[in-house]
Amino acid sequence: MPRTAEEISHALLDAARTAGAEAADVMVTQGTSVSVEVRSGKLEHAERSEGTDLGLRVFIGKRQAIVSSSDSRPETLAAMAERAVAMAREAPEDPYAGLADPSEICQSLDAGALELCDPTPEPSAEALMQDALAAEAAALAVAGVTQVSAAGGGYGANSIHIAATNGFSGGYRRTSRSISCVAISGIGTGMEREYDGDSRTWQADLRDPAEIGRIAGERAVAAQGARKPATGSFPVLFDERISSSLIGHLLGAANGAAIARGSSWLKDALGEQVLPAGLSVIEDPHRPRVSGSRPFDAEGLPTRRRAIVENGVLTGWTLDLASARKLGMRSTANAARGISGPPSPSNWNIAMTQGTASRAELMRDMGTGLLVTSMIGSTINPNTGDYSRGASGFWVENGEIAYPVNECTIAGNLRDMLLRMVPANDARTWLSRVVPSILIEGMTLAGN
Template sequence: MDMEKIAKSIISKAIQSGADECDVFISIDEEFSATIKDSEVESLKQAVTHGLGIRIFKDRKIGFAYTTNFSSHIIQKTIDEAISLAKNSTPEPDNQLPQIYSHAQTQVKIFDPDVFSISVEQKIKIAKEIEEIAKAFNPKIKVESTGFGNLIQRRVIANSNEFFGEYEGTIFEIYCSAIASDNAESQTGYYSSVSRLFERLQTPEHVAKNASIRALQLLNPKKIKTGKYPVIFDPMTASAIVSYIATAVNGKNAYRKMSFLSDKIGKRVGSEILTIVDDGCLEFGIGSKPFDDEGIQTKGKAVIENGILKMFLLDSIIAKKFSLPPTGNAHRKYNTIPAPSPLNFYIQPGYKTLEEMISEINEGLLITKLIGFGVDIVSGNFSKGASGLWIKNGEISFPVDKITIADNLKNILRNITSIGNDLIFFSNIASPSILVSEMTVTCD
C-alpha cells in the first residue's frame, strides 16, 4: 500500500467534505514473539496490525474517528463520522492544528534492517539458550519462562497544513523470569534487555544470570525494625520512580491540577544533583523518532535541571493553554487523539558505581523489587511494597522481603543525595541507581 497516497487522499477528501483542518495518523505494526517453557515453545505469535485515525477540526470543534479497513468506501465513511462528531462537539479556542514552521525532520537512527534476516528458528534458539543458562546457573533456579520478541513499527502522519512524514523503527527484546527455591520458600527474579538494534541486545548469558541472581539474592529474608533509613533504588526500580515523575510533568495533568508539580515551573523541586532529560533524538533510543505524532520535530531538553523544574511535556493543544510552543511530545495510537507523553525520559547519570553508593551507607536498604500501586500523582504520596537487600556498615548483609517504603515524591526528589553511573534503558523511561537519604520503611 502507498501510505503517502492514502494519507494525502484522506486530507483532500476531508477538506472537500467540510473540514476546516484535519490530520491523519496511520500505524502499521509487525510483531513477533516466542515464549519458551521447559525447552518447548509455549507460545508463538506473528501478527500484523494496522489502523488509521482521522482528526477533524470544524469551527474550533474536534471530531475523531478511526478504522482498520483501508478501503476507499470505509475511509470516506470514517471521514464523514469524524465531521459529524465535530459538528456536535463543544468548541474550544485552542482547537486547531499546530503550526509547523519547518518541515525539516530530525535524522534519528531507530531502524535495524537485520530484523528481516533473523529467522524464527534463530529467535527460538536464543530464547531456549536463555532458559538453559538460567537452569544451569544454580540448582535452586527454576525458569518460569524466557522469550524473544521483535516489533517493526511504521508511522505515517499528514495534515492539511501540507505536512507529511513517515518513519520506520524496530525494537528487540529478550527476557528471563526465574524462580529461586530453598525448601518451602521461593522468590522470583526478572531481567530483560531491550534495544532498537539486534546486535546491541545483551547476551543470553547476561539476561539469564541477572534474572537468576535477582531471585537468589532474595532467598531467606530477615526482619528489620520499622524506621527511617537511606534507600538505594537500583536501575530497574528507580525507573519506576522516574515513570511517576513523567506522569507528573505531563502537561495535561499539570493543566488540570492533577499533578503535585502543577504551578512549579521555575521552582526547585529536586536535589541540585538531579537532572531529568527527555530526548526524542537519542540515537537508537527506545522512544526516539524524527517527529512526534502531530509532526512536531523532536529534540532533547532538560525537564528538571539541577533540581529546577524547567518545563512540562506538551502536545500542541495543551501547549496553547499554557501559551507555550509544543515540546514535540504528542503521542497517539490510531484509535486515540494526541496527548503528551515522554520520549526517552531519564535521570542523567552520575559518576559513582552502585558498590560505591552502598559503601557510604551505615544502615539502609537496596531496593530491587517494587510491588503494587500506591502512588498518588496529585498529592505525591508514595507507598509501595518492596523487596531488597539490607545494608550494614557499607556492605550487603541479608535480604528483606514484605516491607513497605513510604514518603512523598516531593521529598524523594529533594532527598536524592547520590546518582549512579549505571543508566540502563529497560524501556523509554530509565534511570541509574539513585540514593534517597531517608524514607520510612515498615516491616510487615
C-alpha cells in the same frame, strides 16, 4: 498492490475533505511482529501478526472527533470520514483544539540519522526460539533455580506516517528486538521469581541470551529466604532497574495536562529547585538507536533537545498544542497519540545527571537500610506528592547486603525525597530513560 502508510494517510485526508471536514489529521501504522516462548526445552508458543491501523481526527470549527479502523479499502475510508464529520458536528466545542500553524510544522523529515530501523533481515522464528532456549538453559544451569516460567524472543517492525491538512506529512520506520527470561528458585511457598531481559532497536546491540538467562537465575536464587525488614526511618537505595520510576513521577507532575488541570504537586514549582544542585534532567529525542527517539511529534512539530530540570531547577512543562494553549505557552513538541485517541503530552528520551560513586559505594555509605530491587502497587497523591509503594530487595547492614526482604512498604513525600537524592554512576546509557541507582536518606519503612 498494497498501499503504503503515506498513500493511505493522504487518501484518508482527501476523504475527510470530501466529507466536509474543515481540518483533519491522520495517523497510519503498518506493522509486523513475531514472538516465541519456550518452556522445558520445547516451543511453548509462537505468534506472528501483521496489520494496518489508521486513525482520523477531523475538525468542524472548534469541535473535533476521532475514528479508527484496521481496514484501508477506499469505501472504508469514505465511511470513516463521513462518520467522523457527523460526530464532530455533535461534539462540544473545545477552544484549545486545532492543528499546528503551518509555520510551526517540521520541515526536515529525514529520520535516517536516528537509526530507528535495523536494515538486517527479520529474524526467523527458529532464530528467536534458539535465543529463548539459550536463555532458559543458562537460567536452569544456575544452582538453586528450580524452573523457568518463561523465556522468549521477539521482533517487531512498524512504519508510521502522520499527515494533516496544514501541510504536514512525515513518517519513519522503527524496529525492535527483545529477549527475556523469568526464573524461579525454591519450591512450594518458598518460591521466588526474578527476571532479566533486553530490548534494542538493532539486533547487533542485543545482549547475549545466555547472559540474560544467567542473571535472571542468579537474581532468583539471591531472593531466597526473604523476610520482612524492621519498621522505622532508614535510608533507601533504589536499584538502577527501578530508579527511573522516581524521575517518572517528576515527569508526570511536570506534564502540561496535569498542570492545566491544576492537579500536580509541582504546579507552583516552575523556576524552583526540585532536585539537588548539580543534577539535571535532559530530554533528547535525537539519540540514535533508542526507542524514544523521533524526528517529530504526533502533531508534526519538530522535536528538540531540552532541559526539563537544569542544575536542580525546574525549567518548563511538557506540552502538546492543547495544553500549551490552555497555559498560554508554546508546545514543547511532546505530543503523543494512539490510533483512536487525541494527542496528549508525553516525554521522549530522558537522562538524569549521573553521580561519581558506584552503587556499592552508596550502599557502603548508607550503613544500615534497604536496597530496593522491585516494587509493586503505588499510592501517589497527585496534588501533594505523598508517596507509598510496596517493595522488596535486600537489607543492608554495615554497608553490605545481609539478607533478602519482601512484603514491606516505603513511604515519603516526593518533593522532599527528590531534594535528598544522591545518584550513583551505574545507569544503562542505551535505555530511553537513563537514570542511575538513587540513594534517599530518611524514608519511612514499614515491615515487621
